[in-house]
Amino acid sequence: MIKMHQQAAYPYCWVATSEEDRIIREERKKIPPSVKFFRWDIVSGLRSFVNPNGDPTQWVWGTVDETITLPTEMLKQLVNLPGADEECDGSIIFMHDFHEFFQSVDVQRCALNMKDHLKSTGKMVVFLSHGVDIPPAMRDAIKILNFKLPDEDELHGLLSRFSIDYPHEFPKDTQAIVDAMKGLTLEGAENALALSYAEKGTVDMRIVLDAKAANLKTTGYLTYMPYKETFDDLFGLEKIKEYAPACVESGEGEGILLYGFPGTGKSHMSKALANHCNLPCLSMDMAALRGGIVGETEANTRDCFNRIDAFGKSIVFIDEMGGSFSGMDTAGKSDGGVNNRVGKHFLKYWEDREPGTCYFIGTTNELEPFLEFSSGAMLSRFDAV
Numbered sequence: 001m002i003k004m005h006q007q008a009a010y011p012y013c014w015v016a017t018s019e020e021d022r023i024i025r026e027e028r029k030k031i032p033p034s035v036k037f038f039r040w041d042i043v044s045g046l047r048s049f050v051n052p053n054g055d056p057t058q059w060v061w062g063t064v065d066e067t068i069t070l071p072t073e074m075l076k077q078l079v080n081l082p083g084a085d086e087e088c089d090g091s092i093i094f095m096h097d098f099h100e101f102f103q104s105v106d107v108q109r110c111a112l113n114m115k116d117h118l119k120s121t122g123k124m125v126v127f128l129s130h131g132v133d134i135p136p137a138m139r140d141a142i143k144i145l146n147f148k149l150p151d152e153d154e155l156h157g158l159l160s161r162f163s164i165d166y167p168h169e170f171p172k173d174t175q176a177i178v179d180a181m182k183g184l185t186l187e188g189a190e191n192a193l194a195l196s197y198a199e200k201g202t203v204d205m206r207i208v209l210d211a212k213a214a215n216l217k218t219t220g221y222l223t224y225m226p227y228k229e230t231f232d233d234l235f236g237l238e239k240i241k242e243y244a245p246a247c248v249e250s251g252e253g254e255g256i257l258l259y260g261f262p263g264t265g266k267s268h269m270s271k272a273l274a275n276h277c278n279l280p281c282l283s284m285d286m287a288a289l290r291g292g293i294v295g296e297t298e299a300n301t302r303d304c305f306n307r308i309d310a311f312g313k314s315i316v317f318i319d320e321m322g323g324s325f326s327g328m329d330t331a332g333k334s335d336g337g338v339n340n341r342v343g344k345h346f347l348k349y350w351e352d353r354e355p356g357t358c359y360f361i362g363t364t365n366e367l368e369p370f371l372e373f374s375s376g377a378m379l380s381r382f383d384a385v
Contacts, residue, residue: 001027001145001146001147002027002031002092002124002126002145003027003030003031005124005143005145006031006035006090006092006122006124009118009119009122009124010124010143011114011115011118011119011123011124011125011141012111012115012118012124012125012126012127012138012141012142012143013124013125013126013127013142013143013144013145014126014127014129014132014134014142014143014144014145015126015127015128015129015144015145015146015147016129016130016131016132016144016147016299016302016303017128017129017130017147018130018185019147019185019186019187020094020096020128022185022186022187023128023147024037024039024049024094025059027092028049028059031092032089033051034087034088034089035088035089035090035091035092036048036049036081036082036088036090036091036092037049037059037091037092037094038064038081038091038092038093038094039061039093039094039095039096040068040074040093040094040095040096041095041096041097042069042070042071042096042097043069044063044066045063045064045065045066045067045068045069046063046064046065046066046068046074046077047061047062047063047064048061048062048064049061049062050062065077071095071098071101071104071107071110072106072107072110074095075107075110075111075114076110076114078093078114078117078118078123078125079114079117081093081123083121083122083123084121084122084123088122089122090121090122090123090124091122091123091124092123092124092125092126093123093124093125093126094125094126094128095125095126095127095128096127096128096129097128097129098127098129099127099129099130099131099132099133102133102134102135102138103133103135108135108137108138111125111138111141112137112138112141115141126145127142131296131299131300132144132296132298132299133296146302146306148306148309148310149182149183149184149185149306149307149309149310150181150184150185150186150189150310151310152178152182152312154186155178155181155182155189156174156178158181158186158189158190158193159174159177159178159181159193159203162190162193162194162197162203166194166197176205177203177205177208179312180205180208180209180212181193181208181212182310182311182312183212183215183216183224183307183310183311184211184212184215184310185215188211188212188215189208191211192207192208192211192212193208195207195211196208209224209226212224213225216282216307219288219300219303219304219307220285220288221284221285221286221288221289221300221304222282222283222284222285222304222307222308223282223283223285224280224281224282224283225281225283226281227271227272227274227275227281228275229268229271229272229275230272230275230276231272231275231276233272234265234268234269234272235265236265237265237269240256240258240269241269241276243256243384244256244269244273244361245273245276245277247359247383247384248273248277248279248315248359249277251355251356252355252356253359253383254350254359254360254381254382254383255350255359255360255361255362255381255382255383256359256360256361256362256382256383256384256385257321257361257362257363257364257370257379257382257384257385258270258361258362258363258364259363259364259365259367259385260365261365262365266363267317267319267363269361270315270317270319270361270363271317273315273361274314274315274317277315279313279314279315279359280311280314280315281314281315281316281317282308282311282314282315282316282317282358283317283318283319284304284308284316284317284318285318286318286321286324286342286346287323287324288300289301289304289342290342297341297342298341298342298345301342301345301346302345305345305349305353308358309353309354309357309358311358312357313356313357313358314357314358314359315358315359315361316358316359316360316361317361317362318360318361318362318363319362319363320363320364320365321362321363321364322364322365322366322367322368322369322370323364323369325343325369325370325373325378343373343378346378347377347378347381350381360382362382367379367385
């Protein structure tokens with residue numbers, strides 16, 4: 001991810017992630033040691049990533065200058081870091097929490113002034129932050145990159161390391177434990193395993209699932225919980241009870257939209273479908289994706305879809321979906337087009353996602369918003385209404 005952009009001489013990239021250490025160490029494995037790594041934050045100043053023992057797996061942070069604590073100072077200091085020459089292939093500098101500093105005109109101008117120097121010397125700055133807040137003056141200069149949550153192989157590796165550090169009798173179904181950890185950060189998954197071991201003396205999948213539910217709840221826009229609704233306690237709707245599970249189990253289904261008056265069993269059906277197919281059910285609140293600062297809504301949307309992807313095969317339930325799409329094509333008049341961009345992100349994700357992963361099931365009391373948004377493009381994505 002970062003290697004390609006550094007080779008293409010991008011001056012600035014931005015990654016919205018809470019896994020700062022993980023992304024740096026993952027990229028260090030992929031990028032040759034001839035490309036130097038540095039990091040800066042307002043507390044520790046400038047540090048370099050070194051392996052003093054010559055072991056390529058043992059990288060530690062060494063202090064370069066802890067007195068550089070202002071963002072403008074650090075940006076000016078970039079001219080003194082190693083560039084591309086006979087002994088070095090350039091530098092990647094990770095800067096933390098710049099969403100807090102970029103509203104300053106001094107910081108913006110200093111970054112823009114450094115752009116040509118970075119391009120010509122093989123250096124690249126990667127801003128690491130929990131969100132994305134890029135001022136208009138910097139948007140053309142910064143490339144936003146996507147860093148995904150741990151995949152299945154990484155979680156299997158974590159479980160193997162955990163079994164060595166905490167020897168005990170493991171449940172036989174390790175795949176079920178890995179599935180339970182999907183959607184967590186690597187640190188979050190490790191904490192869930194440690195909590196389970198502290199409480200039970202082994203890995204209890206229910207404790208891991210509880211930890212995941214609590215973690216997702218903090219986002220505000222995505223929740224996970226085991227619903228109790230089943231087809232047996234849902235009267236009627238016999239055709240959809242037969243049709244929807246067949247779509248999910250085929251691996252080729254996209255989603256289904258339930259349209260009807262309140263109280264006709266739409267939400268019940270959505271939750272019961274997950275239980276019937278024995279899949280986790282994620283509840284997505286599209287209204288909660290909206291943030292209060294520039295770029296926050298888009299960052300929330302990307303994070304939401306990253307977490308859905310990390311879950312693997314699942315049911316994604318969106319209640320009152322029509323209200324979320326209402327007025328999207330005209331939203332730019334009042335909110336700068338943020339609501340419209342959420343809808344476009346949704347459409348793009350729907351088109352690009354891997355088949356047979358998540359299955360969307362939405363409910364609505366009105367169809368007009370779907371017909372109005374992008375000339376009905378959203379409505380055409382569903383298998384059926």
